[in-house]
Amino acid sequence: MAELLASGGTTEMVRAVLDNGADAVYVGAKGWSRRRAQYEMDDDQVLVSAEYARSMGKILRVAFNTLPASREIPLLLAKVEKFTSAGIRDFILTDAGAMRELSLRFPGIQIHASVGCTIINAGDARFYKDAGATQIVAECRMGMEEMRRIREEVGVGIEVLVHATTCYTLLGRCTMSSYTRQESRIDAEGKNHFLGSPNRGGLCYRVCLAEWDRIGENGETEASMLVLPNQAYFLVDDIPALIDIGVDTIKIQGREYSVPLVGRMVRFYRALMDAYTQDRSSFSIDPWKERMAGIVSARDGERREKTEGLISESLTA
Numbered sequence: 621m622a623e624l625l626a627s628g629g630t631t632e633m634v635r636a637v638l639d640n641g642a643d644a645v646y647v648g649a650k651g652w653s654r655r656r657a658q659y660e661m662d663d664d665q666v667l668v669s670a671e672y673a674r675s676m677g678k679i680l681r682v683a684f685n686t687l688p689a690s691r692e693i694p695l696l697l698a699k700v701e702k703f704t705s706a707g708i709r710d711f712i713l714t715d716a717g718a719m720r721e722l723s724l725r726f727p728g729i730q731i732h733a734s735v736g737c738t739i740i741n742a743g744d745a746r747f748y749k750d751a752g753a754t755q756i757v758a759e760c761r762m763g764m765e766e767m768r769r770i771r772e773e774v775g776v777g778i779e780v781l782v783h784a785t786t787c788y789t790l791l792g793r794c795t796m797s798s799y800t801r802q803e804s805r806i807d808a809e810g811k812n813h814f815l816g817s818p819n820r821g822g823l824c825y826r827v828c829l830a831e832w833d834r835i836g837e838n839g840e841t842e843a844s845m846l847v848l849p850n851q852a853y854f855l856v857d858d859i860p861a862l863i864d865i866g867v868d869t870i871k872i873q874g875r876e877y878s879v880p881l882v883g884r885m886v887r888f889y890r891a892l893m894d895a896y897t898q899d900r901s902s903f904s905i906d907p908w909k910e911r912m913a914g915i916v917s918a919r920d921g922e923r924r925e926k927t928e929g930l931i932s933e934s935l936t937a
């Protein structure tokens with residue numbers, strides 16, 4: 621049975637996610653994950669959340685999925701040491717060098733290669749497995765046959781985002797946002813934050829969703845108010861097939877959404893996965909699609925508001 625994984629942007633959200641039926645929750649170590657600091661956790665919050673997950677027999681996974689500079693590696697190792705000493709065994713990483721280092725120093729830990737790795741084929745998956753990853757997040761546009769093949773041929777776990785947004789470009793390789801906030805600061809621990817770069821301790825300002833002008837060779841405006849495609853997707857229809865091909869983790873993103881909405885999404889996917897696995901022969905997806913429509917509209921409302929705020933922040937910085 622696939623694991624249901626959801627986001628914990630705050631300690632309150634961690635409790636909501638686990639209480640509503642997720643098997644595992646992921647949180648971002650402050651300054652080290654691909655979100656704004658308000659949706660990340662300091663060390664004490666991570667430890668409290670891990671204890672809560674453990675008390676329920678569930679898993680807390682900590683994201684360190686930014687690319688560390690050489691001088692940041694000792695900081696990373698110290699934090700992971702602190703967390704593993706407290707019993708945390710599950711991590712999300714992007715950097716292949718950091719994966720190798722952690723898997724050698726902390727044998728037995730589980731490393732998931734983040735969506736930021738942009739794994740699009742079996743060769744990529746093999747590369748990250750060799751670096752120490754036990755599971756990989758499939759790139760948002762990867763087809764089911766490719767997932768099945770990678771799982772079988774490479775022998776690595778597969779994680780699928782079922783409630784997310786495709787990027788205009790490949791997410792982990794997108795640098796558009798970093799052009800809007802070319803600032804960096806070093807925090808009290810010595811970690812560098814490049815404000816517009818989610819790959820380097822900042823965040824994505826979703827600038828692909830701003831209105832763009834297309835400028836011709838001679839500087840003339842050829843088209844105005846263009847919006848680049850960045851579609852939301854909700855793989856409700858595909859969940860039975862994803863379970864059947866043996867994906868290891870079904871993941872719901874959304875650290876920036878409200879706690880009630882995240883709790884509602886988790887309840888929905890938990891019930892759907894349980895209903896299918898308990899009685900595959902008489903399962904019908906149609907009633908679930910109707911229920912999903914309400915969640916999609918609530919999610920779109922919250923996302924639109926956040927996106928408008930991010931774009932205007934990037935333009936006024």
Ligand code: SF4
Pocket residue numbers: 786787788789791794795796797824825826827828829850
């Ligand atoms: S700017 Fe757009 S395409 Fe690039 S990472 Fe952000 S959401 Fe994705």
